[in-house]
Amino acid sequence: MIIETALRTRQTTEYYFSVKLAEVRNLIANGHDVINLGIGNPDMMPSEETIQALADAALKPQAHGYQSYIGTPSYREAIASYYGRTYGVTLNPAAELLPLIGSKEGITHVSLTFLDPGDEVLVPELGYPAYRAVSQMVGAVVKEYPLLEHEGWQPDWERMESLVSPKTKIIWMNYPHMPTGAPATVPLFERAVAFAKKHRILLCHDNPYSLVLNKKAPISLLAIEGAKEVAIELNSMSKSHNMAGWRMGWLAADKSYIDAVLKIKSNVDSGMFWAMQEAAIVALQNDAEWHQARNAVYQGRLEAAEAFLTSLGCSWDKSQEGMFLWGKLPESVSSAEELVNRLLVEKHVFIAPGFIFGPKGQRYIRLSLCMPKERIWEAVDRLKS
Numbered sequence: 001m002i003i004e005t006a007l008r009t010r011q012t013t014e015y016y017f018s019v020k021l022a023e024v025r026n027l028i029a030n031g032h033d034v035i036n037l038g039i040g041n042p043d044m045m046p047s048e049e050t051i052q053a054l055a056d057a058a059l060k061p062q063a064h065g066y067q068s069y070i071g072t073p074s075y076r077e078a079i080a081s082y083y084g085r086t087y088g089v090t091l092n093p094a095a096e097l098l099p100l101i102g103s104k105e106g107i108t109h110v111s112l113t114f115l116d117p118g119d120e121v122l123v124p125e126l127g128y129p130a131y132r133a134v135s136q137m138v139g140a141v142v143k144e145y146p147l148l149e150h151e152g153w154q155p156d157w158e159r160m161e162s163l164v165s166p167k168t169k170i171i172w173m174n175y176p177h178m179p180t181g182a183p184a185t186v187p188l189f190e191r192a193v194a195f196a197k198k199h200r201i202l203l204c205h206d207n208p209y210s211l212v213l214n215k216k217a218p219i220s221l222l223a224i225e226g227a228k229e230v231a232i233e234l235n236s237m238s239k240s241h242n243m244a245g246w247r248m249g250w251l252a253a254d255k256s257y258i259d260a261v262l263k264i265k266s267n268v269d270s271g272m273f274w275a276m277q278e279a280a281i282v283a284l285q286n287d288a289e290w291h292q293a294r295n296a297v298y299q300g301r302l303e304a305a306e307a308f309l310t311s312l313g314c315s316w317d318k319s320q321e322g323m324f325l326w327g328k329l330p331e332s333v334s335s336a337e338e339l340v341n342r343l344l345v346e347k348h349v350f351i352a353p354g355f356i357f358g359p360k361g362q363r364y365i366r367l368s369l370c371m372p373k374e375r376i377w378e379a380v381d382r383l384k385s
């Protein structure tokens with residue numbers, strides 16, 4: 001390459017999975033049967049009605065043109081009604097929702113909308129890597145806030161106070177938490193909203209796991225009184241509706257925040273395929289039984305994943321929610337990276353090392369439940385062999 005790339009390409013490293021999955025593909029190409037427990041890619045189908053609605057809508061002549069930047073009114077109404085039913089949160093569908101091409105996309109748009117170079121962003125010391133990567137890409141300064149393991153991986157609010165400066169603009173938060181599986185609670189959300197109000201910081205909550213293996217009724221940060229003044233919420237159909245490849249999510253927030261993000265986003269993409277929006281309307285109406293059936297499958301897989309952790313001598317917290325299992329390595333394992341590489345090369349089992357979610361994850365691993373339970377049991381057998 002003779003043309004120099006922008007500085008940000010030198011600050012950002014390629015996504016761990018992007019590199020590691022190439023290695024996995026290589027092993028598979030060489031005839032090895034790799035069991036991939038690394039990546040959280042839901043393998044179950046969306047509801048049948050959803051697929052049918054997609055097929056029906058795709059056959060309509062009007063389906064194929066550009067669509068509105070803010071989604072169809074009926075799609076936004078379906079999301080608003082889902083928020084009402086699921087979380088008891090009232091949203092104005094005409095003003096307080098912005099469909100996104102997956103919530104990951106929203107992290108970039110929110111960052112471009114609110115951050116100037118030099119602004120500071122608080123990200124959890126363990127979390128979805130995009131919060132950090134995108135903040136750095138837009139020239140912001142990342143400050144990690146500690147999570148307290150013995151308090152269920154809740155933020156250390158006292159330390160948070162000392163991290164705030166006049167330049168602090170955004171706090172990223174995500175409960176049920178990935179990767180630790182720590183559940184969301186109302187007191188936690190209340191504390192977060194109060195903190196954001198006190199310091200006038202935008203609280204960005206990322207809520208894709210609320211319906212997966214949840215032990216209590218799902219909650220939204222926007223259900224906290226007065227939250228909309230300072231908080232916005234990303235949500236997604238990827239995990240809750242088995243639609244990760246469809247790339248459908250949304251931002252729920254006060255109109256002023258939505259309008260600001262739309263200013264940026266409308267210059268980046270041009271709406272979303274109409275047939276997908278029609279199908280998503282149907283998916284959002286999946287009944288409680290559909291969600292329970294999906295969770296029953298994950299529950300069966302969780303038991304196999306626990307056996308996997310037991311075989312490795314790991315410990316874990318039983319209160320975890322979401323579609324992963326986060327395990328702590330025993331003292332006898334000196335390095336998670338070495339273990340992950342050894343399991344891949346010797347046992348052809350791929351798991352995620354905890355450090356890719358932040359340095360605090362050095363002594364942890366994450367198993368994904370996105371594999372049939374028979375395959376997870378097979379991975380257990382390989383460990384024993």
Ligand SMILES: Cc1ncc(COP(=O)(O)O)c(C=O)c1O
Nearest residue numbers: 102103104128178206236238249
């Ligand atoms: C915490 C968290 N946020 C966001 C995403 C991205 O979700 P989406 O498929 O909606 O872009 C993921 C995906 O793994 C995630 O774990």
